[in-house]
Amino acid sequence: MSPPTDPRQTQLETLYRQASTAQLQRRLSDPDLLPQAREVAQAELQRRNQARQSAAVAAQAGRSRSPRNELLMVAAGAAVLLLVLWFVMPAEGFFLFLAVMLPTVLAPLGKLYPAWGKALAGVLLAAPVMLGVWLWRRGELAWQGGDYRPLGTLISWGVLLAVWALCWALGGSVLKGALHRGSWDALADELDRERSRNLEDLGRRG
Numbered sequence: 466m467s468p469p470t471d472p473r474q475t476q477l478e479t480l481y482r483q484a485s486t487a488q489l490q491r492r493l494s495d496p497d498l499l500p501q502a503r504e505v506a507q508a509e510l511q512r513r514n515q516a517r518q519s520a521a522v523a524a525q526a527g528r529s530r531s532p533r534n535e536l537l538m539v540a541a542g543a544a545v546l547l548l549v550l551w552f553v554m555p556a557e558g559f560f561l562f563l564a565v566m567l568p569t570v571l572a573p574l575g576k577l578y579p580a581w582g583k584a585l586a587g588v589l590l591a592a593p594v595m596l597g598v599w600l601w602r603r604g605e606l607a608w609q610g611g612d613y614r615p616l617g618t619l620i621s622w623g624v625l626l627a628v629w630a631l632c633w634a635l636g637g638s639v640l641k642g643a644l645h646r647g648s649w650d651a652l653a654d655e656l657d658r659e660r661s662r663n664l665e666d667l668g669r670r671g
Contacts, residue, residue, distance in 0.1 A: 477505040486513060536653050540573040565663040568638045569656055575642025576652060582643030589636030593629035600625060 481489060489506050492498055498506070543566050550559055575582030600606050605621040645652050 473501065474505065477502055478509070481506050481509040484509075486510065536573045536649055536656075537577065539653075540570045543569045564634060565660060567634055568641060568659055571635060571638035572642035572645070572652065572656060575639040576645050576649070577642075579643040582639045586636040586640035586643060589632045589639070592632045593625065596628055597625055 481492075484492075489510050492506050493503060493510070547559075547563060547566055547570070550562060554562065575586070597606070600621055606618065606625070608615065608618055642652065645655075
């Protein structure tokens with residue numbers, strides 16, 4: 466059988482629960498405070514401190530597991546993976562894999578820094594055009610006769626097309642993130658679907 470509840474204890478607990486932390490601290494600094502009241506006030510302060518610490522830990526855990534942080538960690542992991550594959554994969558396979566993984570790496574960065582992402586995307590999308598104009602003015606893209614000149618023209622066109630494809634892939638991925646207005650969860654879902662679709666296309670072509 467539990468001991469009967471002390472009415473004064475209950476009243477003190479109710480009173481101190483409604484008091485502010487500053488009021489509790491002032492009461493505890495009073496040397497004439499009764500021992501029972503001091504014990505209840507100290508218990509209430511301890512309860513509030515524990516609740517505050519628990520809330521801080523929960524908030525920190527929530528931030529560390531946020532969709533934004535998880536997606537950025539995936540992007541960093543994909544970047545490291547691409548760096549490793551650059552040294553171990555044949556060039557053809559690496560560039561195919563690069564096309565699949567680029568959005569995973571660059572779109573989160575574009576969403577994280579939208580202003581810089583739009584500026585970088587603009588530079589990347591305009592770069593092949595500027596390169597094409599420069600090559601055209603130099604006469605590198607015009608068909609030329611001679612023993613080796615046609616080969617030089619073909620190489621120039623090949624370089625231009627490769628740079629065009631790479632810059633537009635990079636710029637499009639950054640711009641996708643910079644223009645994204647949904648949540649980080651929504652962006653992660655879109656990137657997962659796009660990556661799965663690209664992998665399926667590569668599998669069918671292989």
